[in-house]
Amino acid sequence: xxxxxxxxxxxxxAALGALLAAACLSSSTSYDPARDDQVVAVATGDYAAGxxxxxxxxxxxxxxxxxxxxxxxxxxxxxxKGGGRGLAHRESxxxxxxxxxxxxxxxxVRGQVAGGPFASPFQVEGAVWLQDPRSRHPxxxxxxxxxRCRDGQQPCTIEGSVDAAGHLELKVSVGVPAxxxxxxLDRVGAPTCP
Numbered sequence: 001x002x003x004x005x006x007x008x009x010x011x012x013x014a015a016l017g018a019l020l021a022a023a024c025l026s027s028s029t030s031y032d033p034a035r036d037d038q039v040v041a042v043a044t045g046d047y048a049a050g051x052x053x054x055x056x057x058x059x060x061x062x063x064x065x066x067x068x069x070x071x072x073x074x075x076x077x078x079x080x081k082g083g084g085r086g087l088a089h090r091e092s093x094x095x096x097x098x099x100x101x102x103x104x105x106x107x108x109v110r111g112q113v114a115g116g117p118f119a120s121p122f123q124v125e126g127a128v129w130l131q132d133p134r135s136r137h138p139x140x141x142x143x144x145x146x147x148r149c150r151d152g153q154q155p156c157t158i159e160g161s162v163d164a165a166g167h168l169e170l171k172v173s174v175g176v177p178a179x180x181x182x183x184x185l186d187r188v189g190a191p192t193c194p
Contacts, residue, residue: 028091029077029078029091029103029105029138030089030091031078031080031086031087031088031089031091031105031138032086032088033081033084033085033086033087033088034086035086035139036080036081036082036085036086037082037083037084037086038139039080039082039107039128039130039139039143040061040080040081040082040083040107041082042141042143042162042163042164042166043059043080043107043109043128043143043162044059044060044061044082044107044109044128044191045058045059045166045187045188045189045190045191046058046187046188046189046190046191046192047059047166047168047185047186047187047188048185048186048188049115049116049183049184049185049186053115053116054115054116054183055113055114055115055116055117055118055170055172055183055185056113056114056115056185057111057112057113057124057158057168057170057185058111058112058113058191058192058193059109059110059111059128059191059193060109060110060111060191060193061081061082061107061108061109061110062108062109062110062125065108065110065125066079066081066108069108071087072089072091074103075104076104076105076106077091077103077104077105078091078104078105078106078130078138079105079106079107079108080105080106080107080128080130091103104129104130105129105130105138106127106128106129106130107127107128107130107143108126108127109125109126109127109128109147110123110124110125110150110193111123111124111125111147111191111193112124112193113147113149113156113158113172116172116181116183117172117174117179117181118154118156118174122149122150122151122154122156123149123150123151124147124148124149124150124156124158125147125148125150126145126146126147126148126158127146128143128144128145128146128162129143129144129145129146130143131143141162141163141164142161142162142163143161143162144159144160144161145158145159145160145161145162145168145170146158146159147159154174154175155174155175156172156173156174156175157172157173158170158171158172158173159171165186165187166186166187167184167185167186167187168183168184168185168186168187169182169183169184170182170183170184170185171183
């Protein structure tokens with residue numbers, strides 16, 4: 001092998017090693033109750049699209065599912081809780097970009113969806129996911145909405161995002177096979193869960 005090719009191979013391996021080392025750096029994320037309260041204020045509420053028969057969505061904290069959470073874990077390291085009930089803690093992520101745990105943080109929610117493609121109101125549950133904690137800014141907006149109908153007779157998924165102004169952009173899929181419709185809703189008030 002020519003000397004220049006061998007040197008280029010060594011440089012390439014060294015560059016690759018440096019990239020892998022940089023990608024596997026440790027990071028940490030801090031959570032606190034005051035920030036949790038701000039998230040819950042954005043992620044829960046009564047939302048509506050304009051017009052008669054338009055989609056409406058009510059989202060509240062799911063206190064029962066919150067109570068089942070046993071603490072920071074690989075899949076869900078933080079459950080956001082409102083009313084000053086949040087857990088203040090700092091989590092370290094060793095080799096965060098090298099696979100393994102997703103280290104997610106979310107508001108566990110339940111609620112009701114009506115109008116739009118739904119002939120009658122349906123109960124929903126799911127999560128409003130914060131940003132990836134490995135970004136070191138998990139509280140940054142937008143947050144991702146991921147809901148499912150609780151009634152097995154009416155399968156549905158509701159996915160999208162919510163911004164600081166309480167504006168929801170959602171893709172709603174109802175039935176099997178699911179046909180998706182897009183909906184824009186705005187926060188119209190505090191949550192009024194049934």
